[in-house]
Amino acid sequence: MNAFTLDRRAIMLSAVAGASSMLIPSLSGSGNANAQTASLLSGNAGRYRIRVGEISATVLSDGLIGGPPRVYASDAPEAELEEVLRRAFLPTDHMTLNLNTLLIETGGRRILIEAGAGKTMGPNGGRIFENLAAIGLGPADIDAIVISHTHPDHVGNLRTEDGSKAFPRATVFVPKADWDFFVRTDPDLSYMPVPEEFRVRFAAAIKNSLEPVMNDVEFYEAGAEIVPGLTTLVASGHTPGMATFLVHSGSDQLLLTADLAYHPVVNVDNPWLPGPDRDKETALASRRRIFDRAATDRIPVLGFHFPFPGLGRMLKTDGGYIWVPANWQF
Numbered sequence: 001m002n003a004f005t006l007d008r009r010a011i012m013l014s015a016v017a018g019a020s021s022m023l024i025p026s027l028s029g030s031g032n033a034n035a036q037t038a039s040l041l042s043g044n045a046g047r048y049r050i051r052v053g054e055i056s057a058t059v060l061s062d063g064l065i066g067g068p069p070r071v072y073a074s075d076a077p078e079a080e081l082e083e084v085l086r087r088a089f090l091p092t093d094h095m096t097l098n099l100n101t102l103l104i105e106t107g108g109r110r111i112l113i114e115a116g117a118g119k120t121m122g123p124n125g126g127r128i129f130e131n132l133a134a135i136g137l138g139p140a141d142i143d144a145i146v147i148s149h150t151h152p153d154h155v156g157n158l159r160t161e162d163g164s165k166a167f168p169r170a171t172v173f174v175p176k177a178d179w180d181f182f183v184r185t186d187p188d189l190s191y192m193p194v195p196e197e198f199r200v201r202f203a204a205a206i207k208n209s210l211e212p213v214m215n216d217v218e219f220y221e222a223g224a225e226i227v228p229g230l231t232t233l234v235a236s237g238h239t240p241g242m243a244t245f246l247v248h249s250g251s252d253q254l255l256l257t258a259d260l261a262y263h264p265v266v267n268v269d270n271p272w273l274p275g276p277d278r279d280k281e282t283a284l285a286s287r288r289r290i291f292d293r294a295a296t297d298r299i300p301v302l303g304f305h306f307p308f309p310g311l312g313r314m315l316k317t318d319g320g321y322i323w324v325p326a327n328w329q330f
């Protein structure tokens with residue numbers, strides 16, 4: 001059976017439409033935050049059930065972030081980038097990115113893969129709690145949270161407004177090399193193609209978000225198995241410790257690509273390099289190795305930042321790859 005086996009609960013549309021209108025300045029300088037907020041208020045589903053063999057899984061949206069397309073396609077020639085965006089019917093001045101966290105339920109444990117951004121990168125994140133509630137769960141029902149890398153959009157929801165743990169019972173798994181780079185020291189983020197003021201807030205948001213779990217975080221090295229059915233894969237380059245994930249059960253697999261690519265139009269269908277990649281050569285090698293595996297083995301893929309629910313497959317072409325979104329399953 002394939003990994004997108006039907007689960008009828010996925011068709012239940014969200015009745016929750018209470019989006020926050022808090023005016024928190026966007027780190028990414030979003031130019032059309034109003035349009036994004038309006039789309040979030042429309043009440044479409046922010047959760048999507050799938051199965052991977054015996055493992056039941058739900059993509060839970062934490063909402064949206066975004067920024068100038070140039071940030072996510074650092075080496076694209078300007079005219080070509082604009083043309084590609086136009087042909088994809090996307091705005092040329094702003095790129096919207098999704099936050100597709102994945103909840104898996106296996107071995108009697110609920111494990112969340114990525115915590116999401118919360119409000120650390122603009123006003124349109126932090127919706128994971130509503131989407132958890134929509135499937136009858138609260139933050140205290142989460143047993144573990146596995147983070148691919150410690151950028152704010154992956155750890156932002158770990159901290160409540162009053163500074164306590166947002167997921168009170170969850171063991172948080174963090175790649176050791178990212179902790180060493182972003183938390184133990186003051187990282188040099190001059191490689192990021194954003195204003196200095198953004199870098200300062202970005203670095204502070206990482207430490208701030210992780211502070212409540214500081215004393216009981218579990219470190220892992222990419223390559224480790226977190227629990228049976230959830231393996232981490234080495235994918236460094238974007239950050240020193242970034243991992244991607246393979247969820248597997250029997251012959252079914254789901255490959256999570258974390259931030260190997262931000263948007264399929266610029267980082268899969270076109271081979272442009274994400275500006276926030278710290279070591280662009282190593283990140284490119286990781287991207288090719290993992291995309292090749294996905295394409296060769298025809299593995300269903302979940303892209304953390306891809307258009308919701310972020311599921312599809314990679315197709316290998318002569319010169320690169322093509323993203324083929326999965327059909328919505330009812």
Ligand SMILES: [Zn+2]
Nearest residue numbers: 151153154259
């Ligand atoms: Zn990210």
